[in-house]
Amino acid sequence: MIHIIGGGLQGMSIAFLLQKKNIESVVYDRNDPGQASAASAGIIVPWVSQRRNKPWLKLVTGGAKYYPEFIKLLKEHTLQEPKYKRNGAVILFDDEKRFSKARTRIEDKKKTYPEIGELNTNIEKNSALREGFRGLYVSGGAQITGEALLNALKDAYVNLGGVIKNNSFNVEDRNDSDTYIFTTGAWGVEQPFDPIVSHQRAEIYHFKTLNTNYQHLPVIMHRSHYIVNTELNHFAIGTTHIDTDSFDISPSEENYQYLKGLVPKYFGETEFEDIEMKVGLRPYTRDFLPFIGKPMKNTYAINGLGSSGLTAAPYIAKNIVNHILTGQCDLDLTHYDY
Numbered sequence: 220m221i222h223i224i225g226g227g228l229q230g231m232s233i234a235f236l237l238q239k240k241n242i243e244s245v246v247y248d249r250n251d252p253g254q255a256s257a258a259s260a261g262i263i264v265p266w267v268s269q270r271r272n273k274p275w276l277k278l279v280t281g282g283a284k285y286y287p288e289f290i291k292l293l294k295e296h297t298l299q300e301p302k303y304k305r306n307g308a309v310i311l312f313d314d315e316k317r318f319s320k321a322r323t324r325i326e327d328k329k330k331t332y333p334e335i336g337e338l339n340t341n342i343e344k345n346s347a348l349r350e351g352f353r354g355l356y357v358s359g360g361a362q363i364t365g366e367a368l369l370n371a372l373k374d375a376y377v378n379l380g381g382v383i384k385n386n387s388f389n390v391e392d393r394n395d396s397d398t399y400i401f402t403t404g405a406w407g408v409e410q411p412f413d414p415i416v417s418h419q420r421a422e423i424y425h426f427k428t429l430n431t432n433y434q435h436l437p438v439i440m441h442r443s444h445y446i447v448n449t450e451l452n453h454f455a456i457g458t459t460h461i462d463t464d465s466f467d468i469s470p471s472e473e474n475y476q477y478l479k480g481l482v483p484k485y486f487g488e489t490e491f492e493d494i495e496m497k498v499g500l501r502p503y504t505r506d507f508l509p510f511i512g513k514p515m516k517n518t519y520a521i522n523g524l525g526s527s528g529l530t531a532a533p534y535i536a537k538n539i540v541n542h543i544l545t546g547q548c549d550l551d552l553t554h555y556d557y
Contacts, residue, residue: 258499261529308360349487512556
């Protein structure tokens with residue numbers, strides 16, 4: 220029996236893939252408010268990052284490549300739409316020098332990551348942006364709505380015979396014959412073993428444009444902001460990154476005004492109205508590198524995915540399942556077990 224503690228995207232991805240292989244498992248999930256997976260509107264464009272940490276790059280580029288296969292597997296067992304869309308991405312730059320360097324850098328990466336797709340500079344044609352931005356369109360960019368994917372995974376898991384218990388799991392109840400996988404996110408602080416987990420508060424503003432017909436648009440990335448067209452005329456813009464030890468997920472007026480104030484910067488005079496603010500608690504571990512390891516016998520812990528979680532979680536799940544069943548996987552787990 221495999222016990223999975225934490226029913227967010229990481230835990231449910233592992234549970235689903237185990238159940239696909241007819242491996243008996245049970246998921247424990249308290250449905251804590253603030254779960255990062257449920258609040259996120261994810262962008263899957265890892266190749267544009269300037270981060271050079273190779274173990275991290277392995278996770279996110281592997282995740283982007285694996286996503287189409289993972290979604291195909293998932294759709295075989297649920298009628299719930301996971302809302303994975305590969306509409307491309309528009310990367311914005313503030314000056315010619317940064318734009319030129321980025322274009323060269325991303326072009327060079329296509330040799331290693333052909334899933335990047337095509338690049339072009341006709342960003343107005345590919346987005347709802349006002350005129351005046353300099354940017355690069357990356358056709359391989361994708362997006363995923365965290366809550367929709369999570370609901371689809373839970374549905375598929377149960378359809379395959381999996382069991383979800385909406386209660387806590389007592390660490391003292393472990394036994395030597397079963398396997399335990401802790402994917403507890405920000406609530407990993409409650410565990411008496413590694414990794415040490417902290418979290419950031421991420422707020423996302425959802426709004427609706429009026430008198431428009433916007434849908435199937437690419438994600439937009441600019442500095443620390445992103446904009447995701449989730450449905451017809453429905454957009455999410457985020458996000459804030461605030462270190463905290465609080466688990467309060469009440470939206471703040473300050474961040475509401477800040478994120479709402481960004482909309483005219485990108486959409487010009489387009490009229491819009493509020494939909495909602497979402498707040499998620501993103502877990503982080505040492506050096507912002509996810510922890511994937513075995514802190515105790517027969518026990519895995521996976522945490523600290525932060526803003527990379529939506530991109531990397533299914534790929535990590537694939538590797539963990541393979542490691543449980545065969546002792547091998549595509550990841551060198553020594554890079555993540557610190």
